Amino acid sequence: MIPILIGVPAIALLGIQLVCYPIFDRLNAYGYTPGCSHCGIVPTYAVMLGDFLPRKTRTVPFPFERTESTSSPFSGTLRGSNVLIVQVESLDSDLLGRRIGEKPVMPFLEKLATENAYFPQCIAMHTGGGSSDAELAAMLSLLPLTTGSGLATADWSRVTPLPHILNGAGYTCVGLHSNRGSFYERIRRYAKMGFADFHNQKRFSGDAAGWNSKDGAFFKQSVEKLKSVPKPFFGYAITLQSHSPFRNYHAETKAEFGTALAEFSDAEKDYLIFSAR
Numbered sequence: 267m268i269p270i271l272i273g274v275p276a277i278a279l280l281g282i283q284l285v286c287y288p289i290f291d292r293l294n295a296y297g298y299t300p301g302c303s304h305c306g307i308v309p310t311y312a313v314m315l316g317d318f319l320p321r322k323t324r325t326v327p328f329p330f331e332r333t334e335s336t337s338s339p340f341s342g343t344l345r346g347s348n349v350l351i352v353q354v355e356s357l358d359s360d361l362l363g364r365r366i367g368e369k370p371v372m373p374f375l376e377k378l379a380t381e382n383a384y385f386p387q388c389i390a391m392h393t394g395g396g397s398s399d400a401e402l403a404a405m406l407s408l409l410p411l412t413t414g415s416g417l418a419t420a421d422w423s424r425v426t427p428l429p430h431i432l433n434g435a436g437y438t439c440v441g442l443h444s445n446r447g448s449f450y451e452r453i454r455r456y457a458k459m460g461f462a463d464f465h466n467q468k469r470f471s472g473d474a475a476g477w478n479s480k481d482g483a484f485f486k487q488s489v490e491k492l493k494s495v496p497k498p499f500f501g502y503a504i505t506l507q508s509h510s511p512f513r514n515y516h517a518e519t520k521a522e523f524g525t526a527l528a529e530f531s532d533a534e535k536d537y538l539i540f541s542a543r
Contacts, residue, residue: 349437350492350501353400355508359386397504398450404502405429405459417455429460429500438462438496442488443504444470444479461502465491481507 362379364371378384392399395415402408402416405427410416429439439461447453447466456464467475469491473483488503495501 346498348492348497348499348501349432350503351404353397353404353502353504355397355505356510357508359388362386395450397509398452398455401502401504415450417450417452420458422458427459432500433460437498437500439500439502440492440495441465441502441504442484442491443467444475444484444506445477445504463495477506477509479506481505 361371362376370376391403391410393410394412395402395410395417398415398417399410402410402420406416406420406425408416408420408425411419429437432439439459441452441456441461441464443452443464443466445467447464447468453464453466465488470479470484470487473480474487484505484507485503488501492499492501
């Protein structure tokens with residue numbers, strides 16, 4: 267009987283591993299693992315099931331009444347204009363104004379900053395959700411979690427995403443990103459937030475698609491996609507070329523700036539070179 271008593275738990279443990287590993291592997295891929303650790307697997311499965319069920323897009327009115335105290339001289343001056351937000355991976359404002367030798371690292375962004383409104387005192391609040399925490403702040407005005415992606419665990423019955431408000435104003439909301447749509451489960455999260463469409467890696471081609479995509483190619487193809495979107499539109503584009511380990515730069519850029527970086531570590535050199543474009 268002893269071998270049987272020892273064997274049964276071992277077989278049971280093996281069965282649990284065979285059944286649960288694929289489940290937790292998918293939970294981790296979609297960003298649900300933190301929910302499991304805090305709420306348990308059954309409530310997390312309930313959230314997952316809700317994500318797969320179709321729901322009507324809510325139309326939400328503007329959250330407060332405009333008065334003289336809530337308006338500015340610019341209020342309404344760009345009513346009906348197309349809006350495009352570009353979320354740049356790993357961009358540090360300290361690079362604006364930096365020189366390598368006599369050459370500016372980011373001449374184009376410096377020009378934009380001097381000719382337009384520029385807010386340098388923004389603090390990066392990203393933590394457990396990585397890059398998706400920027401979307402959490404921009405679309406939901408929420409602070410991030412330390413345990414995982416807030417996009418994966420947001421209580422959609424209690425938050426009002428920006429795209430829902432824009433939908434009510436007649437805007438068509440579209441997301442664009444050259445990475446997989448399953449990363450941070452963005453395809454479903456963007457639908458939850460009120461985006462009409464989310465262009466991911468499968469919608470891009472060549473140098474604009476995938477982990478090693480180039481921002482220039484990504485922007486060119488994104489512009490072409492936005493031309494067919496009903497106007498006015500709200501676009502949210504997420505770049506990828508400047509993601510760590512910061513080596514997805516052009517050889518000519520390294521040749522132009524690399525010799526002037528002897529005082530920096532290899533990681534600092536890579537970061538400055540990828541930024542110099």
